Amino acid sequence: MTMNADEKSESATDPQTGAGARRDFLLKAGSVCAGCALAGVPVAAGLRVVTHPVTGGGAAAVGGEAPFLPVTTLDSLPEDGSPAKFMIRADKSDAWSRFPNQVIGAAFLRRVGERGVQAFNVVCPHLGCAVEFREPNRDYFCPCHNSAFELESGTQEANSPSARGLDSLETQVDDSGNVLVQFQNFVMGIKEKRPV
Template sequence: KKFFVCHSSQIAIVMAHINLSENTKLENEKEPIPEEDAKPENAERREFMIKAGSVCLGGVVAIPPIAAGIAVLMDPLRRKQGDADFTRVTLLDALPEDGTPKKFTIYADKQDAWNKFPNTAIGAIYLCRKSDGKIDAFNVVCPHLGCAVVFRESERDYYCPCHNSAFDLETGTQAPDSPSARGLDSLEVKVENEGEVWVKFQNFQPGIADKKAIV
């Protein structure tokens, strides 16, 4: 009979190989882990990309209505300012033929940046019908400091009671001793439709020698 003598170190190596083989076999028999479960960060990344795409798409869809809203809000600011239209004031037969001026209030649709006020009083004028048929129109605002002038029948002139400025009835020119730097502001007039008197009403800056429209 032959006997084999094994050292303890050799036995330990053999046992280690046996354990390794058994562990490998058990690992192979386990149910494989799905790739998605093995890498949960992939699912999180996909969810993030979906949400980000939805936000971007929503932003793109919202651009047209937002742009349209801005255009509506900005529209009054883009409109040309200072364009005065002719306003129908009265009939030619309503003006005295002897040249006596008559005062009229001007009504128009007033608009600021975003609000519109229909048929609002925006000022007043004097209309004077001359013997030759011509019609003069003057803004009632005194060019000195913005008070309202009145017609003085006794003096046959326009007079500002605030600072004693006087203006010629025919031409609107200021009197030599008047503090006003210029005469009354004349306005364009036209007669249409068989006797309708139309005036291009404007207000002008007071306190200066030049006639500059307020816009």
């Protein structure tokens, strides 16, 4: 039926002036444009909100130096240079919730020399599981895809799927022996160590 109606309107075109064809084209073009606008507005309104994490607060929250957070005291670290795992606590925001003094991550801390402290984020730089210290092997090990990391340097051992070694964190030891750690998370799965 509709086909017939179309044919009829085609045949109504004045072959001399083409006025009918132009009117037809303008109507069609106008309808298509109106349609795009009609569909586009709700879609655009939605997309703006959906992309909020890259355009709005989420992205703005990055940038600026991560603060040094007090974690423990130098005395609490084993003197033989074995690593110990410490939870990192700070205030944490999650969309509409603000949680005071939450565990935001964890780090392995280890004494180096008299007053030095080495810190590694426990997050495996491969795909984000948490590494554990293996006492018998004296190394760090990720149970997810079997990445292993050297104790001294955090470098990945042979046959480890991780693209880089464990992410070291900046540390400070103040005069009263408190250990502060600049806690950050880093982009996973790549060779380069880049803060999230």
